[in-house]
Every structure is written in C-alpha cells, then in structure tokens.
Amino acid sequence: MSGKPRVWISRPTFPDVVARLDEHFEVVEEPHEVKFSSAELAAKLADCDAAIVGLKEHIGAAEIADAKRLRIVANLGVGYDNLDLDALTAAGIAASNTADVLNESVADYAWALMLGAARRVGPAERWLRAGQWKATEFTQWLGMDMRGRTLGILGMGRIGQAIARRAIGFGMPVIYHNRSRLPESIERECAARLVDKTTLLRESDFLMLVLPLTAESRHAIGAAELASMKPTAMLVNIARGGIVDDDALAAALAGGKLAAAALDVFEGEPAVHPSLLALDNVLLSPHIASASHGTRRAMTSLAIDNVIAMFGFGPQAGRPPTLLNPAALVSSRFDLHSKN
Ligand code: 8YV
Secondary structure, eight states, X not given: OOSSOEEEESSOOOHHHHGGGTTTOEEEEOSSOOOOOHHHHHHHXXXXXXXXXXXXXXXXXXXXXXXXXXXXXXXXXXXXXXXOHHHHHHTTOXXXXXXXXXXHHHHHHHHHHHHHHHTTHHHHHHHHHTTOOSXXXXXXXXXXXXXXXXXXXXXXXXXXXXXXXXXHHHTOOEEEEOSXXXXXXXXXXXXXXXXXXXXXXXXXXXXXXXXXXXXXXXXXXXXXXXHTSOTTOEEEEOSOTTXXXXXXXXXXXXXXXXXXXXXXXXXXXXXXXXXXXXXXXXXXXXXXXXOOHXXXXXXXXXXXXXXXXXXXXXXXXXXXXXXXXXXXXXXXXXXXXXXX
16 A cells, blocks of 8 residues: 555556656556446545546546545546436535537547448448459449538537538538537537528538537437438537437438538447448448547547546646536535645
C-alpha cells in the first residue's frame, strides 16, 4: 500500500498518458475491456479514491453505496448518460466528461459515415473483396450526391456546429433544431438556420443526430418521425443508441420508407439489431466516432486533468476543468484543498 490515493481505470488506455498520475497516485488500470456487473463495479469503486470509466460503466446509487473514499468519477466520453449525476452529487462525488477535445474528430467521422453510406462504400468493398469485380457496369454502384442537398442537424452543440461548418465545403444548406437558438454569429459561421422539429424531419435529405440521450430524447426518432422524412433521405446517428427506435428504423429501411442510414451507435450495443445487420442500405460502425490517435489520447489526458485537479494538484487545483456537477463540491464530504 503506497499511501497515495488510488485511481481505478476501468479499461486499458495509454500508458504514457496515464504515467502523469504516478507522482501523486497509485494507479490500477484494468488490462482488458470487461463489462462489469453492478456488484463488481460497486466493489471496484469501494476500493478507490478516483475512477476513470467508460460508457459501459453505469454508475448510480447502487454502484457507489460502498464507495466511501471515492471523490471523482471521470468519464471517458462527452456523453454521460451512463452516470446518475443526481446520485453522485448527493453523495458529494464529482463527475467530469471529455467535452470539446473530441469535437473535430467526431465531426470528421460523422462526415465519413455520411459520405460512405451515400456512395455505398461498404457494400462496394464487400463485393470487391468477394472477388466479384470482373467488370464495372457504368450504371452500377450509383449513390447519392451531396451538393445542394439539405443537411438537417438535430442537437446543435459544439459537435453539431463542427459538422455544420464542414457542410459549407460540400455546398449543402444546413438547417438545425435545438433546445435554444444559437447566437447569430455562430449561425452565420455555420451557415445554419433554426427550424422546428417537424420542418427538420420533412426537409432534411441527410438527418444527423447529435443530441445527448436523456429521458426526453429516448426514441426521439421512432416510426412516426421516420414516416415524416423523405423516402429519399438518409439518417445518420453518431450520438447514442436509444435516441432512435432501431426496430422502427430497420422496418423503414427494409420497406423503402427511408433510403439509407449510417449508424455508429445502437440500442443495446455492442449487440446490433439483426434486421439492420441484414440490410445493405445501412452503414454500420462500432461506436468509434471519437477514435483517432490524437483524440483518444486527449480524452484520457482530460480525464486525468480532472482527477489531478480534484485532489488539489496541478494548475487547476480544486477546479476540475470539465466538472459536470459543481454542486458535488459544495456538498462534498472531503476537504477539496487538502493535499492528501
Ligand atoms: C466514447 C462517446 O466516449 O464521447 C462520447 O460520448 O460516445 C465516445 O467518444 C468512446 O467511444 C469511448 O467509449
């Protein structure tokens, strides 16, 4: 026992990035990706002072019941629907996410998926690898054009804005729907126009989902919403599984009510709806929108910054940079400025 506070990292990350913790902390990093049960998670959290976790770790009242030393849960993701913030705050445990460091990588990948599905990259590659490329027919592998088509964005935070900015180069008008209107200067920069959700669904040729998963956004895109879209349209989900009703989506794609979809996230992932797996007009990807070398390292580093600051070390001592629940600091059981 080193006497240093212990940081538990729920998944393998980057040893050279994690090494930043060594001066002040004892680090226990899981060597493999494991899906912990609630009881296993509770036992891990009971035995550490800080936890760096991923989206597969669902942390609520039950998981922190015995976590008497735990001060902070640093999430490796901008979305934090895996965390019960109320329960953490009530227990005086801080929570943080990895806001902003992934915006550009996720926006790049959103376009990669959208373009890939529009130009049928997936099935064309499968066909080639299967040795079927004997001759290319002039009228084969025809896809969708982008220029002049309307890109609709549901959820216009910083990732949505980064996606919109790229649309300028593709010559695509952008409409968006969001809880609140963006400042005019940002609307101008993104060349984006606010519309209501009905208009967004009706007018989008490509509908991009970039909103967080909450009780309100669960199945925000279901059978009724899909039916109100153009049958020539594409749905792109880089946000969270559960925002789309995958059953309804599979039926719409199979029935020709929607032309195509590009999906990085799924209800119940890593399981994927079997009907989606069987369709060629959907591009499927294993939740990797933030997975660039630089960004996954930056996410790890930001989670570490939050832990370090929470324990009163480093330039941001006492002020975790991407804290989600400042109220936890007020109600905290711990003296936040103590240097352990
Ligand atoms: C994941 C994400 O964090 O940031 C998010 O909300 O969904 C992703 O960046 C990533 O897949 C690691 O689990």
